[in-house]
Amino acid sequence: MSRPIAAKKRKTVEYTRWGYFFIAPFFIIYTVFALIPLISTFYNSFFETYRIGLSQVGPNFVGIQNFISVFTESKIYIYAWNTVLLWVLNFIPQIAVSLLLAVLFTSSSMNIKGQQFFKTVIYMPNLIMASAFSMLFFALFSDGGPVNSMIVNAGLVSEPIRFGSSVGWTRALICIMNFMMWFGNTTILLMAGIMGIDNSLFEAARIDGAGTGKVFFRITMPLLKPIFVFVFITSLIGGLQMFDVPQILTNGSGNPDRTSMTLIMFLNKHLASRNYGMAGAVSVLIFFVTGALSLVAYRVTMRGYRDSGATN
């Protein structure tokens, strides 16, 4: 009598073990490449360690001295502001355009032709290496470059616009580049989200006589929340870690006057002297800020979603 039960028990355990095997690779790679470096960064931030020429200074234990330096001597507030500003100015147009395109492409009443072509084209900028893209813009918008030649010849301006020396233009170019690189990705994610909404809801709304606007705000947006939150948080994390585009465009200086220097560019400056102490301190701060913001974003956006009982 007990035998069949024992056999069943063994079978269940076997399946569980296989589950662990399948998720093990991810956890091993995560531990080695993400968790251990994270812990060692935390550890390094309590030491003074850098390199001058070929000689190494430290590691000397200095406690929270590095963190104090970061808050009092460096202009980290300015860099944080730059980073947030550059992200917001890029994200708002991006989400607006992506939502619009996503709705247009998935709208059964509009049925746009050549969707496959458009989807491929808008996704393509994402495939370009950010550094190559920035180099291209750097050359295009330089003082004697093609864009200036065109607008001077067209008579739009009397002398070349010095894009690289203007705070507004440098930031605008960075935002434009990020927008072009990511709006395709965002559109496709949002499209997937919209297509996951039950079609019967849309039909019911149309039968009830709801216009496009009402459908969008009352049905699409609320049910799109999980995907929207995903896009928002990943964009936020990516935005806070923005590095390659401003680095290449401003040649690492964040000029003019460091107005386009982001947090990671500032971190990179410390790595020039292998200053793992200060770099570690900045990294830890960015980690906590990103974590906090992500948590806030998640809580705020998902609050309504959870309460409505749409998920269990």
Added chain:
Amino acid sequence: MRKILVALLALTVATGAVGLFAAPKFSDGGKVLTIYVWNDEFQTRFKDYFEKAGLVPKDVTVNWVVTPNQDNAYQNKLDEALLNQDKASPNDKIDIFLVEADYALKYVNTDASLDVMKDVGLTKADLSQQFQYTKDIMTDKNGVLKGVSWQGCPAGFIYRRSIAKEVLGTDDPAKVQAQIDSWEKFDAVAAKLKAKGYFAVSGYDDDFRVFTDNATVPWVDKNGKIQIDQNINKWIDQTKEYTDKGYNNKASLWSAESSAGAGPNGKVFGYFGPGWFIDFCLAGWSKADPKGPDALGNGTYGDWAFAKGPQGFSWGGTWLVAAAGTDNISLVKSIFKKMTVDQSTLTAIAKDKGDFTNNIAVINNLANDKKFGNKFLGGQNYYGLLVDSAKKISRKNITGYDQGCTEALMAAFKDYFDGKVTKDQAWGNFYTAILEKYPNLKK
């Protein structure tokens, strides 16, 4: 048991001691000669004068590791490689690396570079004809020479003949020099150029070296405190004045705008620079057809001349350093001898490439050679103008922090010249950048 432990202990100590002596300073017979560079200046000269002469042994391959200077990438790569030199496989070991004056001290005062006389094998006689400053700059605190160069870098003002004729009425170097031999006269000429639609200099950083090379105070003193020489303030004020009056084209050093100023449509009157600037930079920038002949008519090629300018100065220079741990010591020695000592090679480099080569006898011969003229300079023989200044160049104020300070200053003050920040803000940005690069320095 005790005997075994003692034996093991002795063995460990012995291995440790052997380990201390295990890495030899240099050896010979390697199959790969690895040379670290940041551009192809030395590479072309090596190919034309060493390889073509068949001096590379048949079983040795030359491996050029080229890393551009941008964002300090070259030194980063070089430093990592030098720190790993002991563990590297013989074919990967660096044999020769090149350094510039701005950061030479960083390598001269370490064990990573070999003694040119004792280790590489050059003699006092070999080095006797080299300009003194090229040896001083690479001599460490114990008086040991660590590197040699094939070029001297006394510098002057290289100007466009046609623009000089149009604005000053003459293109003769002596007469032009009479009109620009002081800063006040240079300012007056700049105003005349502006009136006719030309720029005196191409941008912000072009005469930077004229001022800094004549500084009396090093960038960093013995206690690690950053010092700003008077001349730097003079440069800042002059450049701001020139920018506001429109005497320059607002270009930054090495930018596309700067090089375009020398090109077929360029409106820049002249550039400050030494011999390597003429051949390695201006010649290329001036040509309308890059593949076309090096002759008058190809863009602005040949339409230039050389004058000493308002102040004598020197700029840069490239030195060859033998890396400790090299496995090709005799090949390194023959390269050093051929490229920096051998008079016929140095004469050829001067004649073909326009370099001011590092040999007093060669330069004197060329200066007196009435038949020799530099094609880019419209046939002018400019060596005679510079022999004396080359002998007088002193680099006693260099520090290991020069390169970082120079770059940080130019970057910080570009914003000031553009009118984006005040002078105080620019200084603040400069100190921020320096302390990030060199955390051990003080304001």
